[in-house]
Amino acid sequence: MASQEPPHCMKIQDLINDFRGLLATPSSLAIKLDSEDLVQDxxxxxxxxxxxxxxxxxxxxxxxxxxxxxxxxxxxxxxxxxxxxxxxxxxxxxxxxxxxxxxxxxxxxxxxxxxxxxxxxxxxxxYMFNSAPLWVQFHELPPDMLTPNIASKLASKVGEVIPTASNLMIRASFARVRILIDLRLPLKKTLTIQMFNGKDLEVRLAYERLPQFCLFCGLIGHDMEHCKTRNSMLDRIPTDISKIDRTALEEFLQPRYQASLSAASWTSGSVEAPATPSSPRVVRGNFGKSHQGISSRLEGPKILLTEI
Missing domain, CATH: 3.30.70.330 (RRM (RNA recognition motif) domain)
Structure with missing residues (x-):
């Protein structure tokens, strides 16, 4: 009868399988629950x-x-x-x-x-917690383009339009739409409309009561001082470079967004907690009645995003 090969001559996978057999197998039985088992609260x-x-x-x-x-x-x-x-x-x-x-x-x-x-x-x-609704204003539109139809087209390039009549308003000089913004993406500053007559029109965006956001990367949730992207770039700057090169790098790392991207709420009387100058407070963007405007007679423009 042939003798069994010593362990060091076995294939590695066979050895692993042998080790696995020495381990106790945990129970994989599922626990079945009824609705009565949930917290009755x-x-x-x-x-x-x-x-x-x-x-x-x-x-x-x-x-x-x-x-x-x-x-x-x-x-x-x-x-x-x-x-x-x-x-x-x-x-x-x-x-x-x-x-x-x-x-x-x-x-x-x-x-x-x-x-x-x-x-x-x-x-x-x-829970994902990766989106939030914001009121977005679209400025520098010609008067004959201040229509719900065009405002909806613009808003769809910024995020998900919240489909209720009260979430879209046309004012005298701008449109405002309540949009579900993807917080994983940088804020958009402008949109470019390619008109049916071949001309391009740049539309400026402003966000009402914009929360804390980074003036460098454009993400909501931190300021420029605590921007991980910018700080990682700063850490990669060599110490032994010329003054001209350092100046060029520092110029690149300057704010890419303006604080004016944040706009005051269109309506007055926002809800704020009574607060002293040093105490925290809760505020919200306001909302109002929808504007029953007439749909545009213009052909639907093709909308492209500009580079940030």
């Missing part, structure tokens, strides 16, 4: 999941106090932290929930509060 009936969109999370305790002072136009509500920077907002009714949802975006001391609808049996880690 009415606070989940009208609930939003919220996250502070910032690398440095401010005090949740301070946020709770300010929200309670700011949201006095609805019934008392509950706030509880689910995870660091993520919390649950429980309301007394669906009307109260919609009042907060429809009035977003909300900001706390310059930090955007991202809201998502509560989903049963979903861990908070699975």
């Amino acid at each position: 009415e606070s989940f009936n009208f609930c939003l999941v919220a996250k502070l969109h910032a690398d440095i999370i401010p005090s949740i305790k301070g946020l709770v106090a300010v929200l309670r002072r700011a949201w006095t136009f609805i019934a008392p509500f509950e706030i509880r932290e689910a995870k660091h920077g993520i919390f649950l907002l429980s309301f007394k009714s669906n009307d109260d929930l919609l009042a907060i949802w429809d009035a977003s975006p909300w900001c706390y001391n310059g930090t955007l509060i991202i809201l998502e609808r509560f989903r049963s049996c979903t861990p908070v880690e699975r």
Whole structure:
């Protein structure tokens, strides 16, 4: 009878299989739950999941106090932290929930509060928190192009247009649309319209009550001082370069956005918590009635994005 080969002569995969056989196999049985096993808590009936969109999370305790002072136009509500920077907002009714949802975006001391609808049996880690509604203004449009049709075309190149009549308004000199913005992408500064007559027209964008954003990379959620992209570029600058080269690099790393990208809300009387000059506050962009304008008779223009 042939003797078995010693372990060092075995193939590596055979050795691994041999090792695997020495390990205890964990049970893979699934646990079946019924709806009765869930938490029977009415606070989940009208609930939003919220996250502070910032690398440095401010005090949740301070946020709770300010929200309670700011949201006095609805019934008392509950706030509880689910995870660091993520919390649950429980309301007394669906009307109260919609009042907060429809009035977003909300900001706390310059930090955007991202809201998502509560989903049963979903861990908070699975919420994406990668978009938020913002009121966007489109400026420098000719008077005969201030129409809902053209405003919708422009808005669709910025983000997802929120499909309700009250989310699109035509004013005397600009259009404003409430748009779901992808927070993973830099803010757009301009759009270029290619007209049917062959001419190009540049449209300037402004964002109402824009939360904290980076003047270098254009992302919402941090300032230029804490921009990881810019700081990584700074770290890569050699120390032994000429003054001319260093000046050129420093020029490239200057702000690429203007603070004027943030516009005041069109309507007056925004909701703000009573605050002293040194205390944090909650503010929101305002909303109003839709404009029942006449659709444009112009052919739909082709819209291209300019480079930022």
